[in-house]
Structure formats: structure tokens, C-alpha cells
Amino acid sequence: MQASKIINDPVFGFINIPRGLLYDIVRHPLLQRLNRIKQVGLSSVVYPGAQHTRFQHSLGAFYLMSEAIQHLRAKGNFIFDSEAEAVKAAILMHDIGHGPFSHVLENTIVQGISHEEISLMLMERINREVGGQLTLAIQIFKDEYPKRFLHQLVSGQLDMDRLDYLSRDSFYTGVSEGNIGAARIIKMLDVKDDQLVVESKGIYSIENFLVARRLMYWQVYLHKTSVAYENMLVSALLRAKELASKGVELFASPALKFFLYNDINRERFKSDPKCLENFILLDDNDIWTALKVWCNHNDIILATLSQGMVNREIFKVEVSPTPCTEERLNAISERIAKQLHISKEDTRYFISTPSIEKNMYNPADDSIDILYNDGSTTNIAEASDMLHLSVLSKKVKKYYICYLREKK
Numbered sequence: 001m002q003a004s005k006i007i008n009d010p011v012f013g014f015i016n017i018p019r020g021l022l023y024d025i026v027r028h029p030l031l032q033r034l035n036r037i038k039q040v041g042l043s044s045v046v047y048p049g050a051q052h053t054r055f056q057h058s059l060g061a062f063y064l065m066s067e068a069i070q071h072l073r074a075k076g077n078f079i080f081d082s083e084a085e086a087v088k089a090a091i092l093m094h095d096i097g098h099g100p101f102s103h104v105l106e107n108t109i110v111q112g113i114s115h116e117e118i119s120l121m122l123m124e125r126i127n128r129e130v131g132g133q134l135t136l137a138i139q140i141f142k143d144e145y146p147k148r149f150l151h152q153l154v155s156g157q158l159d160m161d162r163l164d165y166l167s168r169d170s171f172y173t174g175v176s177e178g179n180i181g182a183a184r185i186i187k188m189l190d191v192k193d194d195q196l197v198v199e200s201k202g203i204y205s206i207e208n209f210l211v212a213r214r215l216m217y218w219q220v221y222l223h224k225t226s227v228a229y230e231n232m233l234v235s236a237l238l239r240a241k242e243l244a245s246k247g248v249e250l251f252a253s254p255a256l257k258f259f260l261y262n263d264i265n266r267e268r269f270k271s272d273p274k275c276l277e278n279f280i281l282l283d284d285n286d287i288w289t290a291l292k293v294w295c296n297h298n299d300i301i302l303a304t305l306s307q308g309m310v311n312r313e314i315f316k317v318e319v320s321p322t323p324c325t326e327e328r329l330n331a332i333s334e335r336i337a338k339q340l341h342i343s344k345e346d347t348r349y350f351i352s353t354p355s356i357e358k359n360m361y362n363p364a365d366d367s368i369d370i371l372y373n374d375g376s377t378t379n380i381a382e383a384s385d386m387l388h389l390s391v392l393s394k395k396v397k398k399y400y401i402c403y404l405r406e407k408k
Contacts, residue, residue: 007059011164011171015063021085021133025092026059030122034058034095036283040169041101042229043220045312047173050220054095060164065091068153068160068186077191079150086136087150091160093134094141096122100284104230108237109259110279112266121276152196157368158185158209166209166216178216180209190371197371200383206368207386217358218396228317228402229309231352236291236305239349243299251293255281300340301349304404315350315402324353324401332403339407350404357397 004016005023017023025031034055044050069084097118099105106114123141127134136145143151153160163182170178188202198206220226240250244260252260258278262268269275294306307313318324333347340350370383381393 009056009060009063011060011168012063015059016066017059017062021130022062022088022092024130025089025126028126030096030126030280031055031058031092033280033283034098036285037098037100037102038284039165040173040220041104041226042233043169043173043223043226045229045314046223046225047175047220049174050169050172052168052172054098057165057168058092058095060168061091061094061160062088064160064163064182064186065153067183068189071187072189072191075190079147082136083140083147083150086134087140087153089134089137090141090154093123093126093137094119094154094161099279099282100287101230101233104233104237105282108234109241109256110264110269113269117266118269118276118279121270122280125276148194149191149196156196158189158196158198158206162213166213169216169220170212173220175216175219178212178220180212181205185209192369192371192375192377195369197369197377198380200370200372203370203380203383206370206380207384210380214358222356222358222398224317224319224400225314227354227356227400228315231354231402232305232308232315233287235349235352236294236302236309237287239299239302239305240290240294243302248299250290250297252290253281253286255279256286256290300342301346304340305349308404313405315352316405317400317402320399320401321397323355323399329353329401332401335406336404339404352402353400354402355397355399357395359393359395 004018005026007015007017009015017026032055035053037054038044038050039052039054039057040050065088069079069087073079095115097115097120099110099115099118102115120138120141123134123138127138139145140150141154143155145151152158155161163180163185166178166180167182170176170180184205185198185202188199188205190197190199240252241260244250250257250260255278258274259282264275269279291306291309294302295310297303297306308315329351332351333344336342336347336350337344368380369377370380371377
């Protein structure tokens with residue numbers, strides 16, 4: 001029998017998964033579920049090539065973690081085989097708690113609980129199934145293990161999660177500016193005083209990484225059309241939830257129906273086992289199937305929003321450095337009420353005014369430290385001659401207004 005399973009990945013080439021615990025995790029139904037959840041949610045509305053899944057991302061992050069462990073060991077950092085296996089298991093499962101269109105769900109039908117908390121619940125569930133073999137992986141994931149740099153590889157400024165999703169999303173969207181050169185960054189990693197550091201000759205790779213990350217956020221993840229499309233989905237699910245609360249019969253898969261017809265908050269999710277059981281049955285298909293059927297619902301609000309989602313009739317979106325005025329919002333609201341023959345109060349489903357704030361680097365998080373030949377370390381913000389701290393940590397705030405287009 002082969003000692004490992006080989007998977008061909010379009011971004012990194014061949015990925016070796018050793019048989020045993022790690023291969024069992026990859027084959028587990030909870031990880032396989034991520035095959036049915038897209039990595040970048042609704043970004044394919046702008047970048048049609050972005051059809052890749054969270055499962056592919058988990059495999060890519062696992063590959064990068066294997067490379068990082070190999071390079072850190074080669075530099076004399078002692079990592080036990082059990083620790084290496086545990087940190088690879090942790091990165092394989094780091095996204096296991098994502099639902100379909102994850103952040104949309106967190107704002108609509110599963111409120112008050114983050115995907116990280118759900119990931120932890122699912123890790124503990126798999127751990128019970130495998131007789132406690134994942135205890136060390138869970139300790140690393142929760143940052144409760146003495147070797148802190150192992151947690152930083154899973155969740156930190158330069159974690160394998162970020163290195164994979166930036167490389168992968170750049171590849172599948174075709175946004176070449178997002179290419180961060182993950183292989184070079186990993187070769188430059190080292191450990192000093194139990195902290196992950198970057199050798200000084202890797203400073204330009206880190207500068208490139210920070211600039212590429214900023215570009216990917218504004219060009220892909222926070223693209224105005226994606227933001228508008230996401231707000232439409234939020235409105236459709238909130239309207240469905242409101243109709244469900246009034247006892248209106250809605251088509252939905254049993255799992256989606258559970259969340260539409262029950263109010264789920266953090267406490268209930270943690271205490272009622274039915275919540276987790278239904279959550280793990282949800283994927284992108286549940287949402288799309290419901291939207292397709294809701295297109296013909298007799299509620300004009302739900303039908304209009306669902307048709308917009310299915311037929312790509314996206315809200316008009318404007319981006320501004322200042323918030324939209326009340327007068328303007330009132331005028332749009334009156335026009336929509338007239339257009340759809342609905343009350344002014346119900347126009348809230350067709351207007352949203354999100355504001356988004358983002359900086360390139362937050363020194364308050366785990367900082368990125370540069371290691372010099374004399375053994376001293378300096379923060380990237382001070383070490384970089386190109387990127388001054390004020391530029392790196394400056395928050396950019398944009399105000400969006402998304403609303404239903406006028407019928408021509």
C-alpha cells in the first residue's frame with residue numbers, strides 16, 4: 001500500500017498526504033463538506049474563474065504547513081513528529097466550521113457565533129471519534145500549547161491560511177497583483193524566542209505580501225459588486241426569516257428550514273445539539289436551491305431579491321469617502337416603494353449602507369518581526385524603508401450605498 005496519497009493541485013502541484021490520521025481527516029465527511037462551499041463566496045459574480053472551494057484551500061494550507069515545518073526543522077528548530085502531525089491536522093481543520101457564504105450566515109440565520117467557534121466544536125467532535133488523537137492539534141489551535149510559534153503558523157500575521165488563500169484566490173480570480181510568492185516567504189521563516197520571525201533577506205517578500213494583501217482586499221474581497229451581491233443575499237435571508245416567523249410556508253431543505261423557523265443565538269447553538277447537526281448539513285446548494293424556488297414566491301420582496309440573485313440583477317452600488325445623506329436615502333426609498341408598490345418601511349430590504357474599514361497591517365496583532373544576522377529583531381514597520389508604519393497601519397474607510405436599480 002502507498003505510504004501517502006498524492007493529490008494534484010493547480011496552485012502548488014502535487015500534495016502528499018500521509019496515510020493515517022491526516023488522511024483520515026481529509027476523508028472525513030465534515031472536511032468533505034467543504035467541497036460544496038466556495039472559498040470566496042459570491043466573488044465569482046465579478047471573477048467567473050473563482051469557483052474554488054474551501055476544501056481546496058484546506059489542502060493548500062496543509063501543503064504550505066508541511067513545507068514550513070520542513071524548513072524550520074532544517075534551520076535547527078526542534079519540532080517533534082507528534083507536534084508536526086498536530087499542527088498539520090490543525091491547519092487541515094481550521095475552516096471546518098464555515099457555513100455557506102460564511103459571513104452572510106453569521107449576520108442572518110446563525111447569529112452571535114463565529115465560524116472559529118463552530119470549527120472548534122467540530123474538531124472536538126472528530127477528536128472523540130478518533131479516541132483523542134487530535135488533543136494536541138486542538139491545543140495548538142486554541143493557543144494553549146507552550147510552543148507559541150506553532151499557533152502562529154495556524155493563526156497569525158504570516159499563517160499558512162493567509163499564504164494559501166492569497167495565492168489561491170489570486171490564481172483563480174486572475175488578479176495577478178495578489179501573487180505573494182508563498183514559497184519564498186516560507187523559506188525565510190525562522191523561530192526566535194518562541195516567536196515566528198522572518199530572516200532579513202526576506203524583507204522585500206514581506207513588503208510585497210502586505211501590498212498584495214491590500215490589493216486583494218479592495219480588488220476582490222471588498223469589490224463593490226461583490227459587496228452589493230452579498231447585501232442582496234443578506235436581505236433575501238432576512239426577509240425569508242421574517243416570513244417564517246409569521247408562519248408563512250417557505251420552500252427550503254430541512255437543514256435550512258431549521259434555521260429559518262427557529263431563532264438561533266450563541267447560547268442555543270452551544271446547548272442544543274440539533275443546531276450543530278443541521279449546520280453541518282448546510283452548504284451552498286441549500287441556499288441556491290431555495291433562492292431558485294423563492295423567485296416565484298407570492299411575496300414581492302422575497303421574489304424580487306431572489307430573482308436578482310439568480311439572474312444577476314445586482315443592486316446599484318456607489319462608493320464614497322463620506323456617508324450618504326438622509327435626503328438621498330429618503331428619495332431612493334420613496335422611488336423603490338413606488339416601483340414595487342410596497343410600504344416605505346419594507347424598502348429597507350432594498351437599500352443598505354455598509355461602511356468598510358481596512359488597514360494593511362495592524363501592529364497590535366502578532367507583529368511581523370525581522371531577524372538580523374546579529375540575532376536582533378525589529379518590527380517590519382521599522383525595518384522597512386519602503387513601507388512606513390503610518391502607511392502600513394493607516395485605516396482606509398469606504399462608505400457603500402447599495403440599492404435596487406430603477407426599472408427601465
